[in-house]
Amino acid sequence: MKILHVDSSISGESSLSKDLSAIAVTHLRSIYPHAEVLYRDLVEAPINHMTGPIFAGFGGHWGGEFDAATQQEHRLSEQLVGEFLASTILVIGAPMYNFSISTQLKAWLDRIAQQGRTFNYTENGTVGLASGKCVIVVSACGGFYSHGSMMQMDFQEPYLRGFFKFLGITDIRFVRAEGALKGELERSEGIRVAKAALSRVY
Numbered sequence: 001m002k003i004l005h006v007d008s009s010i011s012g013e014s015s016l017s018k019d020l021s022a023i024a025v026t027h028l029r030s031i032y033p034h035a036e037v038l039y040r041d042l043v044e045a046p047i048n049h050m051t052g053p054i055f056a057g058f059g060g061h062w063g064g065e066f067d068a069a070t071q072q073e074h075r076l077s078e079q080l081v082g083e084f085l086a087s088t089i090l091v092i093g094a095p096m097y098n099f100s101i102s103t104q105l106k107a108w109l110d111r112i113a114q115q116g117r118t119f120n121y122t123e124n125g126t127v128g129l130a131s132g133k134c135v136i137v138v139s140a141c142g143g144f145y146s147h148g149s150m151m152q153m154d155f156q157e158p159y160l161r162g163f164f165k166f167l168g169i170t171d172i173r174f175v176r177a178e179g180a181l182k183g184e185l186e187r188s189e190g191i192r193v194a195k196a197a198l199s200r201v202y
């Protein structure tokens with residue numbers, strides 16, 4: 001059983017989503033002590049943004065017409081989609097930036113959404129090819145989006161749910177630490193709620 005742990009915060013050691021995603025992985029390790037955990041910090045080791053030549057390599061179309069740097073990108077795309085497909089559980093640390101996800105996380109998503117590998121177009125519409133996995137998203141945000149006037153500005157949870165559903169994954173679990181920038185009391189309450197949710201997330 002393989003667990004893929006992905007972090008995507010720019011805040012280094014002070015990142016809340018990183019702290020909490022690590023707690024999620026510790027929890028999973030207590031359930032599956034023999035699980036193999038692969039860790040990717042998408043800020044420490046960033047993935048280049050999608051480009052035409054990188055996209056052209058999807059589906060194994062690598063070859064001499066691409067320069068060495070692009071061929072290296074094609075190998076990375078293959079490695080990333082392979083890691084994703086090989087994992088049974090994904091834990092994603094997702095800071096909310098500008099009502100959505102970090103650009104680093106988006107760059108990773110762009111590499112794993114590959115026609116023929118993780119989804120296909122059929123006569124009956126699109127079919128996800130990555131079914132059977134569980135995705136645990138650990139989200140941290142400065143404000144509040146699960147209730148109140150900002151609810152409609154949450155483009156993070158609906159986007160990630162929609163994205164992974166498109167790839168065929170139906171078991172998508174969200175843990176949110178909200179109010180991180182609203183004051184000490186709100187921040188610690190948000191962390192308390194998130195930690196309680198993490199203890200029963202799986």
Ligand SMILES: Cc1cc2nc3c(=O)[nH]c(=O)nc-3n(C[C@H](O)[C@H](O)[C@H](O)COP(=O)(O)O)c2cc1C
Binds near residue numbers: 095097098141143
């Ligand atoms: C570039 C940037 C954009 C942000 N945008 C939002 C936002 O749209 N909504 C929000 O509630 N908080 C926003 N925040 C606050 C973060 O969501 C908050 O600091 C959270 O703790 C980030 O997770 P992290 O600590 O793991 O980095 C933003 C922070 C940064 C640095």
